[in-house]
Amino acid sequence: MGRALLTDLYELNMAASYLRRGMTQPATFSxxxxxxxxxxxxxxxxxxxxxxxxxxxxxxxDEDLRYLAETQGYPDETxxxxxxxxxxxxxxxxxxxxxxxxxxxxxxxxxSMPQAQLVETFLLxxxxxxxxxxxxxxxxxxxxxxxxxxxxxxxxxxxxxxALAVARATAIAGFAxxxxxxxxxxxGLAAAGTMAHSYIEAFESEIEAFxxxxxxxxxxxxxxxxxxxxxRGVEKAIEVARELSARGSRLLxxxxxxxxxxxxxxxxxxxxxxxxxxxxxxxVSGSLDEHAIAGLAxxxxxxxxxxxxxxxxxxxxYLDSVYKLVEFAGRPxxxxxxxxxxxxxxxxxxxxxxMEGDVIALSDEDGPPGAExxxxxxxxxxKRVVDDGIDDARDRLTRDLRALPADLRSLEPGPYPVERxxxxxxxxxxxxxxxxxxxxG
Amino acid sequence: MGRALLTDLYELNMAASYLRRGMTQPATFSxxxxxxxxxxxxxxxxxxxxxxxxxxxxxxxDEDLRYLAETQGYPDETxxxxxxxxxxxxxxxxxxxxxxxxxxxxxxxxxSMPQAQLVETFLLxxxxxxxxxxxxxxxxxxxxxxxxxxxxxxxxxxxxxxALAVARATAIAGFAxxxxxxxxxxxGLAAAGTMAHSYIEAFESEIEAFxxxxxxxxxxxxxxxxxxxxxRGVEKAIEVARELSARGSRLLxxxxxxxxxxxxxxxxxxxxxxxxxxxxxxxVSGSLDEHAIAGLAxxxxxxxxxxxxxxxxxxxxYLDSVYKLVEFAGRPxxxxxxxxxxxxxxxxxxxxxxMEGDVIALSDEDGPPGAExxxxxxxxxxKRVVDDGIDDARDRLTRDLRALPADLRSLEPGPYPVERxxxxxxxxxxxxxxxxxxxxG
Numbered sequence: 001m002g003r004a005l006l007t008d009l010y011e012l013n014m015a016a017s018y019l020r021r022g023m024t025q026p027a028t029f030s031x032x033x034x035x036x037x038x039x040x041x042x043x044x045x046x047x048x049x050x051x052x053x054x055x056x057x058x059x060x061x062d063e064d065l066r067y068l069a070e071t072q073g074y075p076d077e078t079x080x081x082x083x084x085x086x087x088x089x090x091x092x093x094x095x096x097x098x099x100x101x102x103x104x105x106x107x108x109x110x111x112s113m114p115q116a117q118l119v120e121t122f123l124l125x126x127x128x129x130x131x132x133x134x135x136x137x138x139x140x141x142x143x144x145x146x147x148x149x150x151x152x153x154x155x156x157x158x159x160x161x162x163a164l165a166v167a168r169a170t171a172i173a174g175f176a177x178x179x180x181x182x183x184x185x186x187x188g189l190a191a192a193g194t195m196a197h198s199y200i201e202a203f204e205s206e207i208e209a210f211x212x213x214x215x216x217x218x219x220x221x222x223x224x225x226x227x228x229x230x231x232r233g234v235e236k237a238i239e240v241a242r243e244l245s246a247r248g249s250r251l252l253x254x255x256x257x258x259x260x261x262x263x264x265x266x267x268x269x270x271x272x273x274x275x276x277x278x279x280x281x282x283x284v285s286g287s288l289d290e291h292a293i294a295g296l297a298x299x300x301x302x303x304x305x306x307x308x309x310x311x312x313x314x315x316x317x318y319l320d321s322v323y324k325l326v327e328f329a330g331r332p333x334x335x336x337x338x339x340x341x342x343x344x345x346x347x348x349x350x351x352x353x354x355m356e357g358d359v360i361a362l363s364d365e366d367g368p369p370g371a372e373x374x375x376x377x378x379x380x381x382x383k384r385v386v387d388d389g390i391d392d393a394r395d396r397l398t399r400d401l402r403a404l405p406a407d408l409r410s411l412e413p414g415p416y417p418v419e420r421x422x423x424x425x426x427x428x429x430x431x432x433x434x435x436x437x438x439x440x441g
Numbered sequence: 442m443g444r445a446l447l448t449d450l451y452e453l454n455m456a457a458s459y460l461r462r463g464m465t466q467p468a469t470f471s472x473x474x475x476x477x478x479x480x481x482x483x484x485x486x487x488x489x490x491x492x493x494x495x496x497x498x499x500x501x502x503d504e505d506l507r508y509l510a511e512t513q514g515y516p517d518e519t520x521x522x523x524x525x526x527x528x529x530x531x532x533x534x535x536x537x538x539x540x541x542x543x544x545x546x547x548x549x550x551x552x553s554m555p556q557a558q559l560v561e562t563f564l565l566x567x568x569x570x571x572x573x574x575x576x577x578x579x580x581x582x583x584x585x586x587x588x589x590x591x592x593x594x595x596x597x598x599x600x601x602x603x604a605l606a607v608a609r610a611t612a613i614a615g616f617a618x619x620x621x622x623x624x625x626x627x628x629g630l631a632a633a634g635t636m637a638h639s640y641i642e643a644f645e646s647e648i649e650a651f652x653x654x655x656x657x658x659x660x661x662x663x664x665x666x667x668x669x670x671x672x673r674g675v676e677k678a679i680e681v682a683r684e685l686s687a688r689g690s691r692l693l694x695x696x697x698x699x700x701x702x703x704x705x706x707x708x709x710x711x712x713x714x715x716x717x718x719x720x721x722x723x724x725v726s727g728s729l730d731e732h733a734i735a736g737l738a739x740x741x742x743x744x745x746x747x748x749x750x751x752x753x754x755x756x757x758x759y760l761d762s763v764y765k766l767v768e769f770a771g772r773p774x775x776x777x778x779x780x781x782x783x784x785x786x787x788x789x790x791x792x793x794x795x796m797e798g799d800v801i802a803l804s805d806e807d808g809p810p811g812a813e814x815x816x817x818x819x820x821x822x823x824k825r826v827v828d829d830g831i832d833d834a835r836d837r838l839t840r841d842l843r844a845l846p847a848d849l850r851s852l853e854p855g856p857y858p859v860e861r862x863x864x865x866x867x868x869x870x871x872x873x874x875x876x877x878x879x880x881x882g
Binding site for chain 1: 447658
C-alpha cells in the first residue's frame with residue numbers, strides 16, 4: 001500500500017537533494033482546488049481515508065532502492081536515508097463528506113521537508129478523483145430527491161481501484177447500493193443487480209427468460225423489459241407477476257434501459273397500475289447523470305441506476321487540484337506566477353453558522369464569532385488520530401447539504417461567499433513584496 | 442488478480458441461473474465501441490494484456506464464496522459450481538496498438554456461457570479506459586510530430602492502477618518517458634522528472650535552488666524557470682549554465698510551466714541562443730493536450746510534458762463500449778432496441794491494403810482480396826497464445842498511423858469507411874425477422 005515509488009520522479013530528486021543538504025526542517029503543504037468545474041456549486045471532500053492508510057505505511061522496499069540505485073544513480077547515503085524514511089508528520093484535513101470550495105485547503109501536511117514532498121503525488125492522485133466523483137454523486141443525490149440511487153459504474157470507470165473508490169464515494173453521497181460485488185464485500189455496502197439483455201437473448205423467448213429468472217430468484221425478481229419491445233416486455237412481465245403471485249411470491253420491479261425513459265416509465269406505470277400492480281417498482285438506467293435525473297423528476301420512477309457519467313465525473317473528470325508549499329522552516333512561502341499565485345502560511349477555514357459563508361484564515365487566528373473550523377487534526381506523528389467510516393462521511397454530507405443555501409443546491413448555482421482574513425491578506429502582501437524585492441529587484 | 446467478485450452482481454445472478462439450468466453451451470460475446478468521441482478519427486486498441494492476465498487467473502476464493510452465501514443466498518450447488526469455475530475459453534482480439542473504428546470488435550470471447558458472462562465487467566472496465574487514453578495519447582503523438590512527449594499525469598488520474606495503465610498506454614503511443622516511478626520500474630520505461638516550484642521556494646532564492654540542483658544532479662540539470670518571473674529565471678539558469686560549464690558539466694534544459702508558453706519559449710530560446718547555449722533544450726508543461734500541442738507547433742519547443750488532460754482523456758473520459766452476446770449454442774443472437782441494435786454472429790474485421798477501408802464480416806467468411814484480418818487468436822483453452830509487450834504494440838501503432846490517410850490524422854478528421862459484408866447484413870436481417878415474428882407477432 002504505502003509504496004514510496006508511487007510518486008513522480010521529481011519528488012524523489014527533490015527529497016534526495018533535501019536529505020543531502022540537511023534541509024529536513026518542517027514544511028507545510030496545502031492541498032486545495034483552484035476552481036470549481038463549470039456549473040458546479042460545491043465540492044464534497046473525499047479520498048482522505050486512503051491517503052492516511054498510505055501515509056501510515058509509507059516506506060521504500062529493498063527492490064525499490066535497488067531500482068533507484070540502478071536507474072537514477074543516487075549515492076549510497078541517499079539510498080540509506082530513503083531506507084530509513086517513514087512518514088512521521090501531522091495532517092489536518094476537512095473530514096470526508098463535508099462541502100468545500102475553491103482555495104480552501106482539503107488537507108495540510110506538516111512534516112520534515114523530504115517526507116512532506118515525497119507524498120505529494122499520491123495525495124493529489126487520491127483526493128482529486130475521489131472528490132470529483134463524490135461531488136458529482138452529491139449533485140445526483142440532490143436531483144433525485146427522495147428516490148433511490150444505485151451505482152452501476154464499474155464497467156466504464158478507470159480501473160478496478162477506481163471502481164472501488166466510486167462505490168465508496170457514491171455511498172457517501174447517499175446511494176443505496178452498488179453493482180460492484182467486490183466493493184460491496186470490502187466496504188460492507190449493499191450489492192444490487194438484476195440481469196442483462198444477454199440473459200433475455202440466451203433463452204428461446206423473452207417470456208421464457210423472465211420465467212427462468214423468477215423461478216431461480218423468486219425473492220428478488222426485477223425484470224429488464226426493453227430487449228425487443230418495451231410495451232410487450234411490460235405485458236410479459238405482468239404475466240410472470242401473475243404466475244409469481246399464484247406461487248405466493250411477487251414481482252418487485254421492472255428495469256428500463258433504453259429509449260425515451262420518461263415516456264416509457266409513464267406507460268409502464270399505467271400498465272402496471274391497470275393490472276393492479278401498484279407496488280411494482282420502476283428502475284431506470286442508461287446514460288444518467290444529475291441533469292438526466294432532474295429531467296425525469298415528473299416520471300413515475302422509483303430508482304435510478306447511475307453509471308459511467310458519474311463514475312468518471314464525465315463533465316469534470318479532473319479537478320484543478322494542487323499541493324503547494326506554504327511554509328518551510330518557519331518561513332511563509334508563496335508562488336508569484338500569473339494566474340497560479342498561491343497564498344502563504346498554514347491555514348484554517350472557518351464556516352459561519354447556517355453556511356452564510358467561509359473565511360480562509362491563517363491557522364493560528366481565531367475565527368469569526370460562532371464559526372466552525374473545517375480542518376481538524378487527523379494524523380499526528382504519522383499515526384491516525386481519527387477513525388471514521390463511510391457512515392460518518394454520509395452523515396456529514398447529509399447535514400451540510402441540508403444547510404447549503406437553496407441557490408447552491410441547484411444545478412445552475414451561484415457563487416458561495418469565501419473571504420480571506422485580514423491577517424492572511426496582510427501576510428500574502430508581505431511575502432509577495434519580499435519575493436519581488438529579492439527576485440525581481 | 443483474477444478475483445471473480447470484480448464484477449457486477451447481475452453477472453453472478455445470470456451465471457448462477459445458467460449453471461442451475463445447464464445452459465453451459467458455448468457463447469460468443471463481442472466487445473466493441475458504438476461511436477467515436479466527437480472530433481476523434483480513430484481508436485487505438487489497448488488494455489488486452491491485463492484482460493488476458495485476469496482470464497488466466499480467474500477464480501472464486503473461499504472468502505468470495507462465503508460472502509456470496511451470506512449475502513446473496515445462492516444455493517450450495519451454485520456455490521460449488523462457482524468454486525470449480527475457471528476460464529477455459531477462446532479469445533480473438535485486435536492486438537494492442539492497432540487502429541480500430543466504431544462497431545468493429547476489439548475482442549470476441551467464446552466460452553461456456555457462465556464463464557463468458559462473468560468476465561464482462563472486468564473486460565469492459567479495462568479495455569474502455571485504456572483504449573480511450575491510448576487514442577488520446579496517439580492524437581498527441583501526431584500533433585507533436587518529431588518532438589518528445591513525456592507522461593506527467595500521475596497526480597490527477599483516477600487512482601494508482603489508472604496511473605500505471607496511462608504510463609503504459611502513453612508508451613504504446615510513443616511517449617519517451619513517464620514521471621511515474623513505479624510504472625517505470627514495473628514496465629521497464631524511462632522515468633523522467635526535474636523539480637517542482639516548491640523546491641525553488643524551499644531555498645532562500647531562485648538562484649540558490651538552481652545551484653543546489655546543479656550540484657546534486659550534475660548530469661541531468663533541467664531547471665524550472667517560472668516560479669517568480671520567467672525572463673529572470675532564464676537569466677539565472679544561464680548563469681548556472683556558465684558555472685556548470687566551468688566544472689565540465691552542462692545545463693540540459695529549461696522547463697516552462699505557466700503563462701503564454703509559446704511566447705515564453707520563443708523568448709527563452711532567443712536568450713539561450715544569444716548566450717551561446719543552442720543545445721539547451723526547452724521542455725514545456727501545463728494543461729497540454731493535442732490541441733494545445735498543435736497550437737505550439739511554431740514555438741521552439743523540444744519536449745512536451747503531458748499530464749491530466751491525456752491521463753483522464755478529458756474530452757472523452759469514457760467510450761461508448763459494450764460487450765454483446767452474438768451467438769449462443771450455435772444460434773446467432775441480436776438485440777432490437779432502438780439506437781442500440783446489435784449485429785449477430787462472431788465476426789472478423791478485414792482491412793483493405795493501404796487502409797482504404799474496413800469490412801466487418803462474419804468470422805467464417807473470406808475477406809476481400811489483399812485485405813488483412815484484424816482479429817487474431819490470443820487465448821485458447823484459457824491460456825494465452827500470444828506473448829507480446831509494449832514495444833510490439835508501439836511498433837504496430839507506428840505502422841498503422843503511417844498508413845492512416847492524412848485526413849484521418851488531422852485533429853478534425855473525416856470518417857473512415859467501414860462496410861458490412863453481404864453475409865453479415867443477410868444474417869442480421871434474418872435474425873431481426875425471426876425476433877419480430879417470435880416476440881412481436
